[in-house]
Amino acid sequence: MAHAVWSGALSFGLVAIPVQLFSATETHTIRFNQLQRGTSDRVRNKRVNERTGEEVPLAEIVKGYDMGDDYVVVEPGELDEIAPGRSKALEISGFVDLEQVDPIFFDKTYYLAPKSKEYAKVYALLQEALTRSNKVGVATFVMRNREYLVAVKAEGDILTLHTLHWADEIRDPRSEIGTLPERGKVADRELQTAVQLVEALSIDWDPATYQDTYKDKVLELVQAKRAGATVEKSEPPPRSTNVIDLMGALQASIDKAKAGGKAGKGRASAVAEREVRPPTELKAAAEKRRSRQAARKTAQKRSKEAELAGLSKTELYQRASEAGIPGRSGMSREELVQALAAAGGRRKKRAS
Template structure:
């Protein structure tokens, strides 16, 4: 079992329960060491004085807050330690908010909260049930690892979770960050909107987190495995081209036709009667998008489909032997 990264008391009003905080997610990214080309010698970073080029010892480094270019206010590490908030011994919920009122952009990292013993299960369960029935989250402020956090305590399945949150001044205004945003939203035609809504409905699916995989990390691991075996690998497929506004309606109708098998001339009206199976022309695999290929691979239960790129999905759907191990295509 994992060890908690923080222990203390979770309280609301006069009700308190000892809890432990556990990481809810983990990083599966592939990490590399820096080596000098042609050798197996590690390359390490050093703290260097940019004026003299000499290495500076850790004890000789202080903090500098830049006022203007080249002018700093110097702060000693001990001065920061004196004003650093001490570790919180409790997470005190000061209020409850309707989850529907909280924009997801404010949420940061997620942790599990667990009771510190079986004897606290009833109090823990009480808060879990109350939050679930009211669809609310408890707001609290606490200190962990020398940093003060705003946090929301909410229900996730049969456990309580704590999500650290961004403060209001940490969330950027998109209108200041994106200079290409129009002052007024462009208004689509009624027909374009109707077809776009139909396309969204045709591509709608149930949320299944197991259906989504980190393709890039899988490809990095395959790259490493291929290099161990003395092979080379394929490059990533190019990104789709931008849609021309002039061709927007045509692109929407073609997309809808591919997604729902509705003829283009019927796309904005009632669906046409499905043709007989013998008369229906199946699209060529090479004409399908990666999303369409993935749905077809799911229907046919193609193994390993979640980590395949578009070219590999086409190859798998063309009928490779069942159970055959998928290999990377070598390039010279």
């Protein structure tokens, strides 16, 4: 069960609801302990007085703000005292269209939940209002001695809170990065070919199809070193494209995409259709293709669920392990079936 990282009152207008905040994401980064080379001795960090070299207990540590020639000492409790109310209040000051918030402002995502089920009606009211209006609520609040600018957003049947960067935290790329080129003229023929390549490589967004292959490689390296074996090195990064060969590289990429199978041929034909068909027909054709794809995916998923329903939970878990499905250890039998069906029931190829 997830633990709340903050609790307080969410308010909009004269309406208030007690809420709790939960982290929406978790990292699966592989962590290493630090060892002294040639030994199995752990290396640990300690809080040490840099003048005396002696370790300092946590209870004796205070905060100091560097004024240049001296420090201003601030006790931890003094920070809580200057904003006791704000650390428990999440007040929406206004609502803005979601499209107005540039993605660069988004930082971290949390789930917002009512503190108890008796507040479900008010919670659902705000969630549905945000869904229908396609707006987000903008607010500020204090958490862990830091003030956050946030956007409260409806995601399906729940509310999410996204911390945002402050305006002065967004860097100006033109002043920060010296290698950015000035906006120049692009040749029409090259641009048209680049658009064709983008269309030929277009896919439906399905985050479940992407896996952390680097993490798998790290685990493979650890297991190989333990067994005294070696791991094949990955391919080197691609070489930069010579500007002179740009058109040839674009055309070769399109040819490769077309040869990738029926899906690639279908996309290539769609590109060709764009050159002769009016926009209204193109839009209708695109909608039909999306409908057919959605219906085909639904049918495939149901067929796969029916196939998986005959397997035991042990067999389902084994397939989930081979497919690299995250969170499988805590899933019920029905959840394993759904997760495997969503992943297409595919098994990962084992490294030879």
